[in-house]
Amino acid sequence: MLNSKGLPSSLKRFIMTIIFLGIAAMAAACGNTASPTNSAGNEVIKVTATIGMISDIVKQVGGEHVEVTGLMKPGVDPHLYKASQGDIRKLEDAQIIFYNGLHLEGKMTEIFENMEKQKTTVAVTKNIPESSLHLVDDGSGSHDPHVWFDVKLWISATETVQTELAKFDPAHADDYKKNADAYIAQLKELDEYAAKQIASIPEGQRVLVTAHDAFGYFGKAYGIKVMGLQGISTASEYGSKDVSDLRDFLVTNKIKAVFVESSVPKKSIEAVIQGAAKQGHDVKIGGELFSDAMGEEGTPEGTYLGMVRHNVDTIVKALK
Template sequence: MNVVATTGMVADIVKVVAGPHANVIQMIGSGVDPHLHKPSRDDVQLIMRADIVFYSGLMLEGKMSDTFVKLARSKPVIAVTEAIDPAVLLEPEEMSGHLDPHVWNDVSAWSQCVGAVQQALSEFDPAHSKDYALNATKYQAALAELHEYGIKSIATIPQDQRILVTSHDAFNYFGRAYHLKVMGVQGISTESEAGIQRINQLVDTLVENDVRAVFIESSVSPKNIDALIEGAQSKNHPVVIGGELYSDAMGPAGTYEGTYMGMLDHNITIVTLALGGKAPQHGLHGKLQASSHGAKNHDEALETKFETVDSTK
């Protein structure tokens, strides 16, 4: 099968579940903000040639939604978040009736999307449905372990320091899942602008709660976080950048952080350590950057962990 997936988070589910039975192409690259991605002519041709298309949904790929709706009349086009229990989804007041699309930041919620991929692949290619089912089961077990790591690690942060301040509101699901108070400078979409009033409010929050670390994001400009730090310093309250988090895009291709597992392992570990908690320096499986155990490439990172199934061999 030729399969196209929009973001890295979606593509990783497909790679793991499909194993050797599909050629998976990720359309939106590492470090690219999907909120701002404008589909090119090449993008359109890519999805037109695909046998199946997977995307996140919930308006994350807003500029491409119409294309997906039209394409669904002629081939399987699956929004993986449609498999998530609606009760799990968040609807922030500022989104005016739209759901928060950043579900992957709660590993337990994102794990539900694996079922949507398994079902779509099995319906298209029933000959390998047992492989897809086994791969999905193994992947969900690994995600359950990662989710538990997040709960236990964040719990070691002192209660009064469990405040996560980031560039934009991408971590509401992360905060709910792992019991952190989350504040973003910008809104849900990176297209929104942060006003002076919002920055001043957050500066006051940093000072009043003695928050000493804030976080930049790999796919978002750090200028608003820089403004926060300067504002806090003007009030004699030193604040440092606790680290760079992966919010709307995974880490660099060819690294462990360039997989969904590595992305969330990185975020959980970095937040825990920066806010005064306890976690292994190299994450759940010792694979985070600077570790000598990093995978050589993205596919190897997936294959090493899950050993996907090919029943034809």
């Protein structure tokens, strides 16, 4: 404790002023944790989402009634992502948490399980029928989490977000329904566009080769053979046999283009290209696809609709 005996009165006033300002600053900081408001001055729901594709759904459905914080930025691989202390604070500050589930955010599963005891925590894939999910071919019984590559399945995720927001905030349920219906109409158009464009590639050239096996749902939904050097998760290791097997497939089937991913290092797929070149077969990189992360905010690829359209157009241009 500071002993003020014998201090000049001017110094005492100075010390008291500093203490007062410190208390005021602390009060202001506490006040900053209050719920944010929209342009009409109404409080909005604080939502934290994991991947960009989910953040985008919540923004589209929630509209002016939500403030969305995304954890994983462009180029971030969710399979390997580890939550920072800042992320934990974002989750704690949120009123609702939306995540993918199906072990996409594998290293964060325990965090979500703990958060479920405190607040609304929702896996957006929870209402997708198990019969529509792809089993991972590793004997684990787990499912491929990359469901957003089948636009029809992402419509189910959108409906789940709408239902959960309406439950949490019934006063604006009609707005969430209206927003979801408008967004789903765009998703249906996107689904038709993807199917039509992929069908325009000659059947013998409809082979999509990428760094990791993220496009299984895309392949089944739109009729294109998909091959990845790594498994469903980028946490799985690939070896020289994986490289040589994929190289041999490219050479034998005269595949002309492979694709890199924005969230996966290029070196793995470049090893395959170099191997094919040594056997006299020229393989080019057909372009960069967005797999586990969207593009930069403010760009077309920074939205789910724009990301999928970019992928479809890039694939068709390279293979057609």
